Amino acid sequence: MLTQASLPSNVIKARHAGADTGVGAIEMIGTMMSFARNAEIYGEGEEVEFLYKVISGTVRTYKVLADGRRQIGAFYLAGDLFGLEAGDDHSFSAEAVSDSKVLVIKRSAIFALAARNSDVARQLWNLTTRELRRMQSHIMLLIKSAHERVAGFLLEMADRSAASSEFDLPMSRQDIADYLGLTIETVSRTLTSLENAAAISIPSARRIVLRDRAALSALSG
Amino acid sequence: MLTQASLPSNVIKARHAGADTGVGAIEMIGTMMSFARNAEIYGEGEEVEFLYKVISGTVRTYKVLADGRRQIGAFYLAGDLFGLEAGDDHSFSAEAVSDSKVLVIKRSAIFALAARNSDVARQLWNLTTRELRRMQSHIMLLIKSAHERVAGFLLEMADRSAASSEFDLPMSRQDIADYLGLTIETVSRTLTSLENAAAISIPSARRIVLRDRAALSALSG
DNA sequence: CGTGATCTTGAGGGAATTCAATGTCGGTGG
């Protein structure tokens, strides 16, 4: 356990239920920070200094290619941990999709903790393997057709939301497009098409109701 | 499929230069096995029991969707480690692309070693982060155009080959297509087009000579 | 209400796929 003296004055000792995410003690020490919509949390190329936990809101990680194309690597919802990357520097940038509260934990504190506490080490490992699985399913999405990608994305978001058959999309169509490797128009048209096929309904642009999960699953390849 | 019974009698204590791959002691104990072209090394859904090091030949990991589409997750060349996955079960299958020799190491032996030897633990971590980076760049490939994917793939293979400007492709066009999320025809056409553009030459189907690496880089997005 | 941002819809074109045929290479048996 770290001593009070070793921490900045504004540290909050926040206690959260860790069982749901399986990460326990890691997030028990950190600083709460707020980020406005579209605010940068960290930038590509910066040193990896912190681990982050989304308390409220949504975060996206992304990379911009030389020609301006943007690829979104992941969306992180409330409860998700992010910021742990391969190597010492961030290969992605992170931004708040909507106004967000994020618990910021010093990486060095975690690694110090992990060295002495095998439970923490295992939690770090769990976090990493979860990230690996996430990337694998992202790859499986990206090889599919537009309909399959969008259907798969909706199912993923539904699984990650509390109420699994009805939820709000925190991100714009552009964000979804950049996550799925499609254009904004294709995303929009595909959503409309899924609605016409009675697989979903879209009471408002950001609200999704799953009407026929089986049809969506079949569509998602 | 491997059985535990096949291991004890013929264990080889193999010593390899570990500096190049940064994995040192991990591969010092294991069993050498040979796999014929297209032979299965492990199957999707099987328990993760071993870690593997390619000694010679090439290995592919892949997943087959319900409708028969195959996605190749990665190619592993001589010197590469593979088989370490998120979770207790393999989410991909692994096959020999060409006749291959593979060093098979018990997972439990490695983890036992890692528990006592922090150097081994760090090597395991390095292996994992390398896998994360590989997946990230795979994702970045998959959002691009066919020309960019193929150009990027060739550059990747060149970097991983000894002679970086001229090399043999161990895998078929179908393998490349399934790795890049394209059809075999598109891969073939794109290679021909790159040759016509004087970026590469293809003395034989499996042989690639990089003629204009700058052009390829530009093409690869 | 206006104004800008976001989203949807339409028309047309281009890129990749599909279906089909031909070409090439390595191995095997006559």
Add this chain to the structure above:
DNA sequence: CCACCGACATTGAATTCCCTCAAGATCACG
């Protein structure tokens, strides 16, 4: 030795899917 065969690769033609460019529609917010 070489002719044949099967596997692999290339090429062609037509189609489909997604993108681009463009115009409206809707929504959030001052």
